[in-house]
Amino acid sequence: MDDHRPDSGKTIKSIEQMLVILESIRRRGEAGVTEIAGDVGLSKSTVHHYVKTLELYDCLEKTDGRYRLGLRFLTYGGQARAGNRIYRLAKADVDRLAQETGELVRLVVEQRGYGITLYQSAGDEASRSDSHVGRVEELHCTAAGKAFLAALPESEVADLLEDIELTRYTDQTITERDVLVAELERIRSRDVAFDDEERHDGTRCVAVSITNRSDELLGAISVSGPKERLQGERFRTTIPNELQNLVGVVEINTTYSDWEEHVPN
Structure with a gap:
C-alpha cells in the first residue's frame, strides 16, 4: 500500500x-x-x-x-479492528458460514484501492492458506476486490483503474481494463463476484459486497477453497446463495444499528 x-x-x-x-x-x-x-x-x-x-x-x-x-502492532491492530463497526456486526455470521461450508470465510474491507482482510474464519475442511488478518490484496484479481469495484460508482471505478496496474498472478488473472469493466457489469447484474483461479492457481472464491441503506460500501464477505470442492452448482449457485442470505442479514443489522444510534435516549 x-x-x-x-x-x-x-x-x-x-x-x-x-x-x-x-x-x-x-x-x-x-x-x-x-x-x-x-x-x-x-x-x-x-x-x-x-x-x-x-x-x-x-x-x-x-x-x-x-x-x-x-507485538506492539498487535495491540494497535486489535484495537483498530475492535472499533470497526462492520467487524462487530459481521464476525458471528462469518464464523457461522465457515462452519456451514467448511471453507475459509473472510470479511474484507476496502482502503485506498486495496482490499484488507479484517477478519477470517476457517471451517473444518479449509485448506492451509497464506491468508491472514491484515492481508493486503489488489482489487482486480480477487472475488472480494471485484465485488468492491462493482459496488462503486462507475466514475470512481474509472478513476481507480487509471491509477492501478492490473498485475498478472495466474493465467486466469484479468489484466485488460475493458475485460474487467465487462466483468464488473456481470457482477452488478447478479450481485455476486467470482474468482476462478485468478489470484492463486487451484483456488476459487465467491464474494458479495456489503452496503448500508445509503448504498455506502462497508465491506465484502468471501468464501474460498480449492477448485476440487468449489465447482459446479456448489460454486456457481449454492455458496453464492448462502453468501447473499448472510449479507442480507448483516445489512439488516447495519440498518438497525444506524437506527439505534440516532434514537434519542
Missing part, C-alpha cells in the same frame, strides 16, 4: 521514512539493516537509527541481526 500515499497537506518526512521501513520489513517478513537500506534507498546508518528506536518501543523484534514486526 506504500504506493498510494495521500498527496495533500504537509507531512513529516521522518515519519514517512519510518513507515516506508516498516512496510519493507512487512513485505519481507524479516530483514537486516543492509537489505532494508537497499530496499528503501536510505543509508545503513539512517536505517539503523530507525530500527533501534522501533525496537526500543517493541515495534520491532531483533533476532540474529534481522528485524521483524513486534
Whole structure:
C-alpha cells in the first residue's frame, strides 16, 4: 500500500521514512539493516537509527541481526479492528458460514484501492492458506476486490483503474481494463463476484459486497477453497446463495444499528 500515499497537506518526512521501513520489513517478513537500506534507498546508518528506536518501543523484534514486526502492532491492530463497526456486526455470521461450508470465510474491507482482510474464519475442511488478518490484496484479481469495484460508482471505478496496474498472478488473472469493466457489469447484474483461479492457481472464491441503506460500501464477505470442492452448482449457485442470505442479514443489522444510534435516549 506504500504506493498510494495521500498527496495533500504537509507531512513529516521522518515519519514517512519510518513507515516506508516498516512496510519493507512487512513485505519481507524479516530483514537486516543492509537489505532494508537497499530496499528503501536510505543509508545503513539512517536505517539503523530507525530500527533501534522501533525496537526500543517493541515495534520491532531483533533476532540474529534481522528485524521483524513486534507485538506492539498487535495491540494497535486489535484495537483498530475492535472499533470497526462492520467487524462487530459481521464476525458471528462469518464464523457461522465457515462452519456451514467448511471453507475459509473472510470479511474484507476496502482502503485506498486495496482490499484488507479484517477478519477470517476457517471451517473444518479449509485448506492451509497464506491468508491472514491484515492481508493486503489488489482489487482486480480477487472475488472480494471485484465485488468492491462493482459496488462503486462507475466514475470512481474509472478513476481507480487509471491509477492501478492490473498485475498478472495466474493465467486466469484479468489484466485488460475493458475485460474487467465487462466483468464488473456481470457482477452488478447478479450481485455476486467470482474468482476462478485468478489470484492463486487451484483456488476459487465467491464474494458479495456489503452496503448500508445509503448504498455506502462497508465491506465484502468471501468464501474460498480449492477448485476440487468449489465447482459446479456448489460454486456457481449454492455458496453464492448462502453468501447473499448472510449479507442480507448483516445489512439488516447495519440498518438497525444506524437506527439505534440516532434514537434519542
